[in-house]
Amino acid sequence: MRQTKRRSIHIPGGTSILASLISIGIGLVFGLILLVILNTKAAGGAFVSLVTTGFRSSDKFAKVLYQAAPLIMTGLSVGFAFKTGLFNIGATGQYTVGAAFALIGAIQFQLPWYVCVLLSLIGGAFWGVFPGLFKALFNVNEVITSIMFNWIAMFAVNLTINNLPMMLAKYWGGAQMDRTANLAQANPSALIPRLGLDTLMHSNYMNISIFIAVIFALIAWVILSKTTFGYELKACGYNRNASLYAGINAKRNIVFSMVIAGAFAGVGGGLYFLAGTGQYTLLKQLLAAGFNGIPVALLATSNPIGTIFSAFFVSYIQVGGDAMQPDFVKEIIDIIISVIIYLAAFALLTRELLSRSKMHREEEAESVASADAPAEKEEVSQS
Amino acid sequence: MNDYVIEMLNITKEFPGIRANDDITLRLRRGEIHALLGENGAGKSTLMSVLFGLYQPEKGVIKKDGKIVRIKDPNDANALNIGMVHQHFKLVEVFTVLENIILGVEPQKMGFLEKKEARKRVVELSERYGLKIDPDAVIENISVGMQQRVEILKMLYRDNDILIFDEPTAVLTPQEIDELMHIMRSFAAEGKSILFITHKLNEIMAVADRCTVLRKGKCIGTVDVKDTDKTKLSRMMVGRDVEFVVSKDDARPEDTVLDVQNLTVPSKLHKNNAVKNVSFQVRAGEIVCLAGIEGNGQTEFVYALTGLERPSAGEITLKGEPIVRIAARREKQKASSLPKARTTLMPIRQRSKLGMSHIPEDRQKFGLVLDYTLEENLVLQRYWEPAFQKNGFIKKPAVRQYAEKLIKQYDIRSGQGPVTSARSMSGGNQQKAIVAREIDKNPDLLVAVQPTRGLDVGAIEYIHKQLVAARDNGKAVFLVSLELDEVMNVSDRILVMYEGEIVGEFDPKVTTVEELGLYMAGAKRQSAERTVH
Ligand SMILES: Nc1ncnc2c1ncn2[C@@H]1O[C@H](COP(=O)(O)OP(=O)(O)OP(=O)(O)O)[C@@H](O)[C@H]1O
Ligand SMILES: [Mg+2]
Numbered sequence: 001m002r003q004t005k006r007r008s009i010h011i012p013g014g015t016s017i018l019a020s021l022i023s024i025g026i027g028l029v030f031g032l033i034l035l036v037i038l039n040t041k042a043a044g045g046a047f048v049s050l051v052t053t054g055f056r057s058s059d060k061f062a063k064v065l066y067q068a069a070p071l072i073m074t075g076l077s078v079g080f081a082f083k084t085g086l087f088n089i090g091a092t093g094q095y096t097v098g099a100a101f102a103l104i105g106a107i108q109f110q111l112p113w114y115v116c117v118l119l120s121l122i123g124g125a126f127w128g129v130f131p132g133l134f135k136a137l138f139n140v141n142e143v144i145t146s147i148m149f150n151w152i153a154m155f156a157v158n159l160t161i162n163n164l165p166m167m168l169a170k171y172w173g174g175a176q177m178d179r180t181a182n183l184a185q186a187n188p189s190a191l192i193p194r195l196g197l198d199t200l201m202h203s204n205y206m207n208i209s210i211f212i213a214v215i216f217a218l219i220a221w222v223i224l225s226k227t228t229f230g231y232e233l234k235a236c237g238y239n240r241n242a243s244l245y246a247g248i249n250a251k252r253n254i255v256f257s258m259v260i261a262g263a264f265a266g267v268g269g270g271l272y273f274l275a276g277t278g279q280y281t282l283l284k285q286l287l288a289a290g291f292n293g294i295p296v297a298l299l300a301t302s303n304p305i306g307t308i309f310s311a312f313f314v315s316y317i318q319v320g321g322d323a324m325q326p327d328f329v330k331e332i333i334d335i336i337i338s339v340i341i342y343l344a345a346f347a348l349l350t351r352e353l354l355s356r357s358k359m360h361r362e363e364e365a366e367s368v369a370s371a372d373a374p375a376e377k378e379e380v381s382q383s
Numbered sequence: 384m385n386d387y388v389i390e391m392l393n394i395t396k397e398f399p400g401i402r403a404n405d406d407i408t409l410r411l412r413r414g415e416i417h418a419l420l421g422e423n424g425a426g427k428s429t430l431m432s433v434l435f436g437l438y439q440p441e442k443g444v445i446k447k448d449g450k451i452v453r454i455k456d457p458n459d460a461n462a463l464n465i466g467m468v469h470q471h472f473k474l475v476e477v478f479t480v481l482e483n484i485i486l487g488v489e490p491q492k493m494g495f496l497e498k499k500e501a502r503k504r505v506v507e508l509s510e511r512y513g514l515k516i517d518p519d520a521v522i523e524n525i526s527v528g529m530q531q532r533v534e535i536l537k538m539l540y541r542d543n544d545i546l547i548f549d550e551p552t553a554v555l556t557p558q559e560i561d562e563l564m565h566i567m568r569s570f571a572a573e574g575k576s577i578l579f580i581t582h583k584l585n586e587i588m589a590v591a592d593r594c595t596v597l598r599k600g601k602c603i604g605t606v607d608v609k610d611t612d613k614t615k616l617s618r619m620m621v622g623r624d625v626e627f628v629v630s631k632d633d634a635r636p637e638d639t640v641l642d643v644q645n646l647t648v649p650s651k652l653h654k655n656n657a658v659k660n661v662s663f664q665v666r667a668g669e670i671v672c673l674a675g676i677e678g679n680g681q682t683e684f685v686y687a688l689t690g691l692e693r694p695s696a697g698e699i700t701l702k703g704e705p706i707v708r709i710a711a712r713r714e715k716q717k718a719s720s721l722p723k724a725r726t727t728l729m730p731i732r733q734r735s736k737l738g739m740s741h742i743p744e745d746r747q748k749f750g751l752v753l754d755y756t757l758e759e760n761l762v763l764q765r766y767w768e769p770a771f772q773k774n775g776f777i778k779k780p781a782v783r784q785y786a787e788k789l790i791k792q793y794d795i796r797s798g799q800g801p802v803t804s805a806r807s808m809s810g811g812n813q814q815k816a817i818v819a820r821e822i823d824k825n826p827d828l829l830v831a832v833q834p835t836r837g838l839d840v841g842a843i844e845y846i847h848k849q850l851v852a853a854r855d856n857g858k859a860v861f862l863v864s865l866e867l868d869e870v871m872n873v874s875d876r877i878l879v880m881y882e883g884e885i886v887g888e889f890d891p892k893v894t895t896v897e898e899l900g901l902y903m904a905g906a907k908r909q910s911a912e913r914t915v916h
Binding site: 226227228229231234235238239241242243244245246247248249 | 689690691730731732733734735741743748749750751752753754755759763764766767772775776777
């Protein structure tokens with residue numbers, strides 16, 4: 001017998017949290033299997049550090065929070081666009097532009113941190129305009145435009161920074177040519193405040209960026225669930241025809257949605273690089289932080305509040321993964337981490353796809369189902 | 384030998400907040416047509432979905448030929464030769480008729496599709512039962528009636544002999560309904576057993592042998608159709624007497640509210656225009672009905688009127704304001720030295736603010752956001768009004784209160800009231816929600832397309848009364864309907880549309896259904912200057 005588990009389309013909060021947890025479990029199990037295959041002897045110990053490191057010491061926990069902040073932002077970016085029926089794969093480009101705006105403000109113009117965060121927001125929003133406009137005006141798929149604009153963003157930012165000598169570490173007495181200045185040297189006032197949290201948690205990584213990110217998550221939640229604007233956005237995402245019928249300006253909303261999504265991703269870039277612990281490196285590759293927003297949003301089923309927790313999970317696994325060195329080399333660890341994160345996200349996705357395609361097959365095969373006795377079917381226990 | 388092919392014994396099925404089926408027993412005889420009647424939300428579709436394996440009942444058993452069976456999913460149902468045609472068809476739009484029929488049971492030869500055999504059988508079946516189809520037509524291009532025949536052929540192709548029809552006639556034209564009745568009779572004569580859900584009592588009286596009535600999830604009883612009549616049936620179903628004819632005074636039309644001049648709308652299906660040079664007026668205080676056989680341009684006309692589609696020529700004025708004005712082509716403008724006419728196309732929101740309300744034909748495509756709750760859907764046209772928002776923030780309590788008012792007034796039934804997901808509501812109650820929303824907007828012009836599609840007799844009575852009440856309040860009502868009963872019953876003036884043109888105007892008090900039928904079929908047409916009664 002085929003499996004009889006069916007999905008309820010309108011997943012209520014409880015079940016969707018449960019589903020996310022189960023998916024995380026599946027991801028972890030696969031991670032363990034992979035570890036065993038690659039290095040049986042060290043697997044057990046490595047897995048333990050993978051899952052416990054984040055909570056083991058306050059400085060590790062600080063690092064989890066530090067990495068979670070930009071992930072929350074990119075997760076919000078992807079999730080927000082999702083709610084409007086758009087797939088924002090351009091979060092990484094928006095993140096990069098946001099980072100560049102923030103850093104240029106901080107180093108070139110010696111602005112204080114809050115102005116720089118604001119600049120990163122503007123930069124990301126600016127980069128979201130393009131896919132939004134192309135989609136709204138010419139009906140060009142946002143995925144295609146976003147991908148192109150990811151590369152444009154990366155090269156444009158590299159070019160700009162390369163041509164602003166003051167931006168580079170070398171100008172400030174650093175050794176390397178290929179990265180931006182250390183903020184502590186170039187403009188300490190642009191560092192995101194730590195408010196003593198760093199001494200409290202014995203970690204250089206600790207600053208208030210996690211709180212800023214949580215505030216943005218709350219803002220996203222308020223927009224989506226409390227405002228007429230959010231009501232319109234979701235209506236467009238759920239049923240374009242009905243939103244047209246209701247006189248909702250879908251084109252305007254598509255642009256706004258992408259702009260807001262871009263702003264979130266941009267702030268993510270700002271928060272990360274204004275912490276002072278990372279320097280923007282001029283490499284010809286897209287930043288992974290933007291793409292990691294996708295599984296974060298998936299795991300949270302695009303819920304802004306859920307995004308806080310799923311970003312925390314992803315960050316936690318990354319910190320734990322680093323602790324598996326030297327039993328496993330960095331590249332292998334990256335693979336394992338991505339397997340866990342993406343499997344967890346995909347477990348959730350496939351759960352939906354499976355039940356959807358199963359429903360399709362049924363419908364097509366025996367003219368099942370309905371709109372009237374709707375796709376909504378309660379959870380039937382395994383038989 | 385057991386008389387009953389299917390016995391559903393003491394079936395109970397619960398959904399959050401509601402017991403959709405409460406201890407229902409239904410027995411289906413071999414070779415009978417068994418009607419299932421009940422108000423919107425009574426649990427008919429749910430009961431059939433249980434039989435078809437879509438839902439598992441909490442209590443009760445199903446017997447096939449006297450033996451207990453467990454139907455866990457539609458595959459099991461299929462194995463027991465149970466087939467179902469749903470009210471909203473589930474066909475793959477971009478596939479051909481033939482591909483849809485064989486989908487899931489494709490004949491193969493070494494992994495390759497073997498269509499020849501299948502085609503032969505399909506053609507044979509369609510000829511045997513008079514189910515006219517074109518095997519190579521693509522679903523999205525064929526009429527609803529043909530789509531339904533495809534659904535029926537799907538069941539026949541799978542050798543089903545217990546056939547469930549969930550409101551098959553709601554979307555058909557009167558001619559198609561006659562054909563379907565005929566086909567159902569021939570199935571029954573062959574020994575197939577049919578379960579037939581409908582809200583139309585005439586149909587039950589015409590074809591059914593027995594009828595089971597449900598009310599609020601409970602089984603009221605099963606009656607022999609020959610021992611009953613429409614009044615008795617509706618009393619069983621609603622628990623009171625229903626008036627089939629709305630009582631209304633003569634219309635007292637006043638100022639023109641809607642003025643349509645020479646409207647032409649291109650067709651999406653063919654090269655010709657779907658609506659050709661149509662002109663007419665609707666005045667305050669009258670109900671004007673656009674009648675016609677499905678597919679004669681009514682849909683396109685309404686789309687152009689409500690702003691969902693762009694006409695290619697003509698003018699529409701609402702309360703004196705132009706909402707559509709298509710500028711003539713360049714060449715013409717140069718020739719005539721008239722001042723340059725500008726094209727006007729008022730956005731939908733603006734039309735709505737000006738006083739237009741629209742009950743759309745396709746409730747799930749346009750009328751509802753199925754993933755929104757009932758209350759969110761009830762404010763779909765008004766969430767932006769100061770009553771429901773302040774500074775862009777939705778006033779949840781106000782929305783809740785308003786929803787509760789409409790739910791009560793229009794008797795919209797659902798499991799969890801305002802917070803029920805629209806997707807989980809019964810078809811008729813989804814329709815009621817839309818009708819409530821659009822009428823309660825208190826529009827100056829109400830465009831109602833098939834407003835009572837899928838509603839039970841009690842609800843139809845109520846909606847018709849509301850339409851008449853709106854008229855008596857000095858509103859203009861523009862009704863588009865395929866149901867001649869409704870057309871004759873409710874309207875003050877009837878316009879018949881045939882192939883995109885208005886071919887006649889009638890007074891329902893003077894004309895007859897037969898007369899209308901001739902015009903609708905294109906057999907007759909009035910001359911250019913219409914008879915004015
Ligand atoms: N999947 C579901 N989840 C929750 N409630 C449901 C679901 N399906 C049906 N219901 C509820 O069960 C009740 C019966 O619904 P059902 O669709 O069986 O009615 P019906 O008799 O077919 O009505 P109609 O004539 O309007 O089609 C309704 O109140 C509906 O809201
Ligand atoms: Mg139903």
